[in-house]
Amino acid sequence: MLSNVFSHLPPGTWIDIWPSQSALLATTPEAEYGxxxxxxxxxxxxxxxxxxxLGGELSKRLELPPVLGELVGGVVVGISALHLLVFxxxxxxxxxxxxxxGLQWLGHLDATAATHIFQSQSEVISVLAELGVMVLLFEIGLESDLRELGKVGYQAAVVAIVGVVVPLALGTIGLIALFHVPTIPAVFAGAALTATSIGITSKVLSELGHLKSTEGQIIVGAAVIDxxxxxxxxAVVASLAKTGEVDLLNVVYLIVSASAFLLGAILLGKVINQSFVAIATQLQTRGALLIPAISFALVMAVLANTIHLEAILGAFAAGLVLDETDQRKELDQQVMPVADILVPIFFVTVGAKADLSVLNPAVAENRAGLIIATFLIAVAILGKVVTGWAVFGQPGINRLAIGVGMVPRGEVGLVFAGIGSASGVLDRPLEAGIIVMVILxxxxxxxxxxxxxxxQSGSAPATMPAAD
Structure with missing residues (x-):
């Protein structure tokens, strides 16, 4: 997801921050390395x-969400431990x-060849991981109910806004007041606190059977808006870091395009559903239902990416639209095996990229980062947990669950740290503090x-009341 997010930066920023990527395009590995x-x-x-x-099964036996085991499994084979999966x-x-x-030794390859192969192999795995999270969000969209999600839409919007404003304000002000961090780096770090990983949260909700509960619908809706x-x-903080001023035109464009995309997908849902059913019923070969559905999700992902939104939002919107079809249950069953193949790649790679070496206090340069991290973690948790108390008109709602559901930062938080570090805005302690916050x-x-x-009473999902 990193490349998708980088594409949202103002013109020129992506190349300026990541010049090695443009150079990589000019050095495509020779066919002999295929x-x-x-x-x-x-x-x-x-x-x-x-x-x-292994991680999922172990977590299941310990009565923990399997996704946690996949993340930990990624850490074991990643940059923090075995170095089997590094990027x-x-x-x-x-x-x-x-x-x-090992491959270099077996193939008698020189260092240049090994570098080409490593970069290409890493890019393939990263693309598969992005496909995995798109399939996951498409599946979550299918499992969600557009009508029920609409009932809590305003609640989700309030939760999302509070979940962005509170951490941003507390983080920025606290870093300036307590740690004397300059304004722009403080704003950048505060912005990193606003992220929510919809992939991780929605997966946990689905595994626990709470996706269709009132709390689950509010969390998913808020995570999408977030x-x-x-x-x-x-886009705002990247402009601020690069030029010292905010590109208001770009911000307005993002707001308008995001609103138009999501509302347009919902309003055109009935027309799209009729077309989808008409196409699927005419096909007589294998995949008559699955292939058109996946194709539609990819089209929506491309449209979202084209207007500078996350591709996963397009996939989620596609799932919401197709949830209204009569064949939704059959489609859901057919998507599951695809998700079983691709989704683990996403979660294991997220864990593999988590560098736990920044948690080692024996390294002198980590100590300042750990002190800052302690503050950032407190703000990161508090700033999201309070969102549960922003919900109104819902007696008996599990406010703590809603707040905790907004806590994970995942790969999105790492994007902020990566951009801030590469642009020179963040110094080593502040960057380490953000990374520790994201990991924990x-x-x-x-x-x-x-x-x-x-x-919740009886540990059962509190489903939403049926529509009149």
């Missing part, structure tokens, strides 16, 4: 699927990858959300 790239991808997938099942964006090279080192707001905040909120949120949901 078999080695394929071998590297296949070995990496073996590692991902093995750790995904260039974390600063790793081909020499840091155990798989690449993602849109996060893109806008990212990502790993703590699943078990905390599970515990919060179990506080």
């Amino acid at each position: 078999p080695f790239i394929l071998t590297g991808v296949l070995l990496t997938l073996i590692v991902i699927y093995t750790m995904s099942k 260039p964006e974390t600063g790793a090279t081909a020499a840091d990858s155990v798989l690449m080192s 993602d849109v707001l996060g893109i806008i905040v990212l 909120t990502t790993f703590l949120a699943p078990p905390l959300l599970q515990r919060a949901l179990k506080t």
Whole structure:
């Protein structure tokens, strides 16, 4: 998802921040490296699927959300431990990858060839991970109910706005007042606190059977709106970091395009559903239902990406639209195997990219970052938990679950840290503090959300009342 988010920056920023990417395009690996790239991808997938099942099964037996096990499995094989799954964006090279080192030895490859293969293999896995999270959000959209989601739409909007404003304000003001951080870096770090990982939250809700509950619908709706707001905040702080001023025209464009896209998808839902059913009923080969549905999700993802939104929002909108079709249950069953193949790649890679070395207090330069991280973690949790108390008109609602559901930052928070570091806005302690905050909120949120949901009477999902 990193490349998608980078594309939302003002013109010129992406190339200025990541010049190595444009250089990479000009150095495409030679065709002779193709078999080695394929071998590297296949070995990496073996590692991902093995750790995904081992971690998921262990978490399940410990009565924890399986997604937590997938994240931890990623940490074990990632940059923090075994170095079986590492990526260039974390600063790793081909020499840091155990798989690449083994491949280099077996194929008698030189360092240049190994670098080409490593970069290409990493890009393939990153693309598969992005496809995984798109399929996940499409599946979540199918499992959601557009009418029920509409009932809590205003509640979700309030939760999302509070979840952006409170952490941004507390984080920025606190860093300036307590740590004497300059204004622009403080705003950048405060912006990193606004993120919410919709992928992680929605997966936990689905696994626990709470996706259709009132709390689940509010959390998913708020996370979608939060993602849109996060893109806008990212554009603002990136402009601020680059030029010292905000590009108001770009901000207005993002707001209008995001609103038009989501509302347009919902309003055109009936027309799209009729067309989808008409096409699916005419097809007589395998995949007559699944292929048109996935194609529609990809089209919506492309449209979202084209207007500078997240591709996953397009996939989610596609799922919401197709949820209204008569064949939704059958489609849901057919999407599950696709999700089982692609979604673990996303969660394991998120864990693999988490560099836990920043948690080591024995390293002198980490100590200042850990002190700042303590403050950021407190704000990150408090700033999202309070969103549960922004819900009104819902007696008996589990406010704690809603707040905790907004806590995980995931890969979105790492995007802020990466852009801030590459642009020179963040110094090492502040960058380390943000990374620690992202890691801990990502790993703590699943078990905390599970515990919060179990506080409901009977530990059963509180489904929304039926429409009159």
